[in-house]
Amino acid sequence: MYRYDEFDEALVRERVAQFSEQVQRRLNGELSEDEFKPLRLMNGLYLQLHAYMFRIAVPYGTLSSNQLHKLAHVARTYDKGYGHVTTRQNMQFNWPRLEDAPAILSELADAHLHAIQTSGNCIRNTTADQYAGVAADEIADPRHYCEIIRQWSTLHPEFSFLPRKFKIAVTGAEEDRAALRTHDIGLRMRRNEEGNPGFEVMVGGGLGRTPVVGVTIRDFLPEEHLLSYLEAILRVYNQLGRRDNIHKARIKILVQSVGREEFARMVEEEWAHLRDGYLTLPQEELDAIARYFAPPPYETLEDTPPELELWQSTSPGFGAWMNENVAAHKQPGYAIVNVSLKPEGGVPGDITAKQMEVVADLAERYSFSEVRATHEQNLVLPYVRKLDLMAVWQELQQAGLATANIGLISDMICCPGLDYCNLANARSIPVAQEISERFADLSRQRDIGPLKIKMSGCINACGHHHVGHIGILGVDKKGQEYYQITLGGSAENETTLGNIIGPAFSADEVGDAMETIVETYLTIREEGESFLETYRRVGQQPFKETLYAAH
DSSP states (O other): OOOOOHHHHHHHHHHHHHHHHHHHHHHTTSSOHHHHHHHHHTTTEEEOSSSEEEEEOOGGGEEEHHHHHHHHHHHHHHSSSEEEEOTTSOEEESOOOGGGHHHHHHHHHHTTOOOTTSSSSSBOOOEEOTTTTTBTTBSSOOHHHHHHHHHHHTTOGGGSSOSSOBOEEEEOBSSOOSOGGGSSEEEEEEEOTTOOEEEEEEEOOBOTTSOBOOEEEEEEEEGGGHHHHHHHHHHHHHHHSOOSOGGGOSHHHHHHHHOHHHHHHHHHHHHHHHTTSTTSOOHHHHHHHHHTTOOOOOOOOOSSOHHHHHHHHHOHHHHHHHHHHEEEBSSTTEEEEEEOOOOTTOOTTEEEHHHHHHHHHHHHHHSTTEEEEOTTSOEEEEEEEGGGHHHHHHHHHHTTOOOSOTTSTTOOEEOOGGGTOTTOSSOOHHHHHHHHHHTOOHHHHHHHOSOOEEEESSTTOTTOGGGSSEEEEEEEETTEEEEEEEESOBOSSSOBOOEEOSSOEEHHHHHHHHHHHHHHHHHHOOTTOOHHHHHHHHOSHHHHHHHHHOO
16 A cells, blocks of 8 residues: 655645644634634534534545554544544544644644545545455556545645535446446546556536536546546636536536536547646656555465355354455455444444454454445455454454445445534434344345445435435425435446435334335345346336335
8 A cells, every 4th residue: 555755744744733833823712713614624624513523534445554543543532432434435533622633633644644635625535446456356456546646636736726625536347336427537447459557537426416427528548648637627627617606516517517528528628738748647657656556465375265165154144244245356365354334223434443443453464454444434354365254254243343234225324414414404323223223134134135225414415315226315394304215326337316206204204114115125026136126127106106105
């Protein structure tokens, strides 16, 4: 993984010093809250419903074990003993004190962590496939391109005050695990006929008040032109994106208003001024960054050790965990371990300081000291020997981190909602907890099969409800909390937005509504058909009939 050089180190330290002075001026009363707001947002510090909230950047979701240990220390020392993994692969702390902010950033800097560009109208932290570099279906490793984007976009003087926040996602695999078409820019790695790496470029995706699926504006962009083409897109957006209406300011509105062909034409015209210029990536620089992401010192191992089959046959719990939480690895004898942060009745994405330390220790011993955060609010150990899987499972189980539910109904995405967020209209966490408890039976979850519930406490869609197979949106109706349900959304390869099924439900009714939807699916599904496949075959009518007949 990438390690800071002297320039990274100096930049982060300078930023800590600047913000420490700004915090002190606020504490002394020299700055009003209005004057302080843009300064704190530039350093990832929000003011939420009850307290400040710190959002820590996790570049492309990759953490070292030392960094996770440091996050555990921050959670225990400066917060309430836990952190929250976000849908942008970052870590949030919900209860820091303002006077502790400089110390927190200073301690994070010791571990090469920061909060730069985790808020504000700038290019946010680039997200990526959490299996990057190890996925069996990978075309090419996207991580060094993510790092190049990070270096280019950090404190970019031209793009520090965009019309709105700007999000980029990258994947190098066949399967989209980064929700590319829900981002302002999605980059899918391709190889051309000569075998050279490049990107399909998608723009104009996004959720929130106006959900839009991104469109492809270039089928293949050679890798050396990555930054010049991104800069061309950003320049067009920076010049023409609306600044008069915050709800119309995202690039998706611009792309929708001018159309895909015209937007692509404008980008190509702008790119003509940049192509082959100073932003062209030299091969030696690409190679230098790629060396930071060289494969670890893998052992030569048998891909199907007999011990594994024995463990699976004699331990049903281990077998279930293997089936649901362990993914195929490109290196024989190794596996990818998904660490579920969705225990029965838990808060999706929350992890205690003790659990962070357990995962960090496991990474040190079994995963070349590396951990990944996922946009579905889980963690990943990317380099586990198959012979170590039993030991890893046992330790995760003792820590409450071995729930075998990845991709199943209780593996929900959920925003913090009205329990924390001052933008929310409804409490999403208690609803998620009730659904988790209703469907706690893992054998029933496996019978239901792949099913993604995604829930947001307001229209801003931090919980990605528009692209949930079942989406739940908290809405306010004359001071009462209600929950609107959508069906058929997906952030996978064939990205689709869900359709609103009908009138919203009260908090007390949501659990029963989930039961009705699931039972309807189980009744009408065909052999081997997933929930999404069934919905796409039959549409919403069967679900609508049972849902509203039952309520």
